[in-house]
Amino acid sequence: MGAIQNRLEGPVSDELTLVRAAKEGDDSAFEELVRRYDRNVFRIAQHITQNREDAEDVVQEAFLKAYSNLAKFQEQSKFYTWLVRIAVNEALMKLRRKKPERTVSLDEDIKTEDDSLPREIADWSPNPEQQYTQAELREILSKTIQGLPPGFRTVFVLRDVEGLSTEETAAALELSVPAVKSRLLRARLQLRERLGRFFQRRESGDGESGDGNQ
Amino acid sequence: MKCSEFLQELTNYLDGVLDHHTKVELENHLSWCHNCYVVCDTTKKTIEIYRDSQLYELPEDLRSRLRSAIMTKCQQHKKRGPESV
Numbered sequence: 001m002g003a004i005q006n007r008l009e010g011p012v013s014d015e016l017t018l019v020r021a022a023k024e025g026d027d028s029a030f031e032e033l034v035r036r037y038d039r040n041v042f043r044i045a046q047h048i049t050q051n052r053e054d055a056e057d058v059v060q061e062a063f064l065k066a067y068s069n070l071a072k073f074q075e076q077s078k079f080y081t082w083l084v085r086i087a088v089n090e091a092l093m094k095l096r097r098k099k100p101e102r103t104v105s106l107d108e109d110i111k112t113e114d115d116s117l118p119r120e121i122a123d124w125s126p127n128p129e130q131q132y133t134q135a136e137l138r139e140i141l142s143k144t145i146q147g148l149p150p151g152f153r154t155v156f157v158l159r160d161v162e163g164l165s166t167e168e169t170a171a172a173l174e175l176s177v178p179a180v181k182s183r184l185l186r187a188r189l190q191l192r193e194r195l196g197r198f199f200q201r202r203e204s205g206d207g208e209s210g211d212g213n214q
Numbered sequence: 215m216k217c218s219e220f221l222q223e224l225t226n227y228l229d230g231v232l233d234h235h236t237k238v239e240l241e242n243h244l245s246w247c248h249n250c251y252v253v254c255d256t257t258k259k260t261i262e263i264y265r266d267s268q269l270y271e272l273p274e275d276l277r278s279r280l281r282s283a284i285m286t287k288c289q290q291h292k293k294r295g296p297e298s299v
Contacts, residue, residue, distance in 0.1 A: 027288065034281050039272045042280075046270040056276070060284050067288045117221075121249045124256050129263055141267050160261045161269075166229070185225040192253070192260040199256075 019079045023070050030070075034063055037080055040162055041087045047157040048091035050146050051098075058094060062087035077171055084164070084172040088154060095150060118189060120196045128199030144194045148187055155180055156187035215243040220250045228258055 015036075021029035038059060045058035065086050066073075073082055129137055145153050158169045159180070170180045215223075220243050226232045227240055244251045272280075 027285065027292075030288065031281065031285055034284055038277060038281060042272040043270045055270070056280060059280055060287065063284045064287050064291065067284075068291050118249075118253045121252050123252045124259060128259070137263075138267065138269055141264060141269055145264070156264075161264055163265075181225055185221075188225065188228075188257050188260060189221075189253075191264070192257045195260055195263070196256065199259075 015079050016075065019070070019073065019075070022067075023073075030067055033066075033079065033083075037083060038063075040080075041083065044084065044087055044154075044157055044162060045091045047145065047161070048088065048150060048154055049094050050142075051094075054091070054094045054098075058087055058090045061090045065090070078168070081164070081168050081172050084158065084162075085174070088158075088173060092150065092154075118193060120193055120200075122196065122200045124196065124199040125201045128195075131199070140195070140198050144191060147194060148190055152183050152187040152190065155183040156191065159184050160188070215239045217243075217247060217250055220244075220247070221253075224254060224257065227254070228261065 015033070018029045018033050018036075022033065041059050041062055042055055045062070046052060046055035049055055049058065062083065066083050069086075073079065125131060132140065145156070148156070154173065155169060155175075158164045158172060159166065164172065166177055166180050166184075169175075169184075170177045173180070175183075220240060223232060223236060223240055227237065232240065244254060
């Protein structure tokens with residue numbers, strides 16, 4: 001069972017050198033930090049906001065906030081974890097402005113215990129993603145994760161897509177480790193359940209399409 | 215191990231942080247419980263598919279536009295002083 005791989009580049013000590021140079025006023029060092037993490041911040045922002053323009057705004061606002069508050073960064077966590085926390089807050093704020101009628105919080109008590117219990121246990125095709133074109137697959141994955149509550153998809157994205165550790169995810173979201181683990185389990189199980197509709201093994205030759213199209 | 219206990223340990227198992235004893239018990243459960251085996255396998259696939267999906271990659275042209283916008287704003291902020299954000 002392969003451990004989740006980290007999608008970040010470059011050693012952490014190198015990151016600290018850049019951060020300290022940036023604190024001293026070296027803008028090219030800060031630009032290097034932007035270059036290093038902009039893709040990650042963009043992905044996280046788009047996963048949370050589900051909107052490309054909003055994600056672009058979040059990238060800009062998060063880096064500007066990081067730049068202007070750099071002196072307050074205590075170096076007790078990784079710069080990246082600190083940056084992610086800023087970006088997540090910016091993204092959630094965007095979401096709240098757009099959907100004020102819905103609760104958008106990482107602390108919300110999501111009463112979905114039953115949603116997390118597997119109901120559909122049919123196996124998937126051997127390489128289910130290959131049944132679809134890249135564009136179709138992206139659409140399926142994007143729509144599926146959109147259906148999760150923001151608190152769940154944020155934990156899933158940080159932990160499973162970006163490869164932060166459970167502790168880093170907890171620090172970035174200001175949640176406890178057990179809360180991260182519980183949300184992660186429910187997010188993973190709910191995504192699995194929803195993806196099953198697209199990826200289940202189809203019985204061939206018995207005339208059953210199983211997808212309700214007919 | 216019961217199916218409900220398997221589910222409680224699934225995330226720790228997939229993350230490779232289970233202690234040896236629990237891991238052996240869980241794998242023993244998976245060896246005879248087909249439903250839990252399928253849940254475990256398809257959950258693992260779910261994670262892999264998302265991780266490898268390259269969903270929301272930042273195109274290079276947009277990337278450099280964003281970076282130069284960020285650096286311009288940072289420099290404006292520096293000139294105006296810390297109260298401007």
